[in-house]
Amino acid sequence: MSETLNPFAIDADTLSGMKPLRPVVLSLGSNLGDRLANLQGALMALRETPDLFIVDVSSVWETKPWSSPEQAEGEGRDVSQDPAFLNVVVLAETNQEPLTMLDRTMAIEDAFGRTRGEANAPRTLDVDLIVMGKVEMDQPALQLPHPHAHERAFVLAPWVEIEPKADLPGHGPIQDLLAKVDSSTVKRREDLALED
Numbered sequence: 511m512s513e514t515l516n517p518f519a520i521d522a523d524t525l526s527g528m529k530p531l532r533p534v535v536l537s538l539g540s541n542l543g544d545r546l547a548n549l550q551g552a553l554m555a556l557r558e559t560p561d562l563f564i565v566d567v568s569s570v571w572e573t574k575p576w577s578s579p580e581q582a583e584g585e586g587r588d589v590s591q592d593p594a595f596l597n598v599v600v601l602a603e604t605n606q607e608p609l610t611m612l613d614r615t616m617a618i619e620d621a622f623g624r625t626r627g628e629a630n631a632p633r634t635l636d637v638d639l640i641v642m643g644k645v646e647m648d649q650p651a652l653q654l655p656h657p658h659a660h661e662r663a664f665v666l667a668p669w670v671e672i673e674p675k676a677d678l679p680g681h682g683p684i685q686d687l688l689a690k691v692d693s694s695t696v697k698r699r700e701d702l703a704l705e706d
């Protein structure tokens with residue numbers, strides 16, 4: 511039988527260059543400067559990121575500065591007097607590699623005046639990668655899933671709002687995780703929203 515030409519066929523080279531789309535969850539926070547404008551700008555920059563497709567954005571949440579239990583017990587910075595954060599969670603899909611995404615999110619932080627000093631210091635913009643599909647990484651530059659996500663109400667509450675059935679790999683359903691953390695530290699700001 512003679513071979514017919516299929517105009518929709520994808521050749522082998524193209525196919526091997528195609529990377530799978532992975533779901534990605536990002537946490538955005540700001541507690542310095544014009545917090546809402548910083549989050550809005552970061553969302554626009556994410557929308558302009560090649561090969562990153564925004565699927566959903568949570569409400570804006572006002573959240574108390576969080577620090578790890580060790581830090582709260584006196585090792586490290588006392589964040590209790592720091593200004594409150596505004597936080598949102600963004601769901602997206604990407605075929606970028608995790609470290610490429612990290613480069614991009616750090617460049618976005620820099621563009622919004624982020625300075626890097628002490629851990630948990632007030633910041634104009636923080637963009638954390640929470641999960642990227644099933645990727646597991648444990649390098650200083652990038653840990654996936656984010657090692658503190660399961661204990662952070664400021665991540666879990668906005669995430670549950672837009673993806674209630676999600677699981678955090680290694681920890682289970684995010685609704686159950688949210689039930690275990692102190693939700694009195696986070697409050698949805700019904701008067702605020704990010705624009706598309």
Ligand SMILES: Nc1ncnc2c1ncn2[C@@H]1O[C@H](COP(=O)(O)OP(=O)(O)OP(=O)(O)O)[C@@H](O)[C@H]1O
Binds near residue numbers: 630652654655657658
């Ligand atoms: N999942 C991740 N998302 C973002 N950055 C990460 C992640 N895993 C490791 N990092 C690394 O963490 C470094 C410090 O980040 P950052 O200054 O934002 O820390 P932090 O916000 O004070 O604390 P935390 O990382 O607990 O949110 C970054 O340079 C980045 O390379």
Ligand SMILES: Nc1nc2c(c(=O)[nH]1)N=C(CO)CN2
Binds near residue numbers: 539574
């Ligand atoms: N409420 C709140 N607390 C934090 C936040 C944040 O975004 N929101 N980010 C931190 C470092 O990533 C540390 N603590």
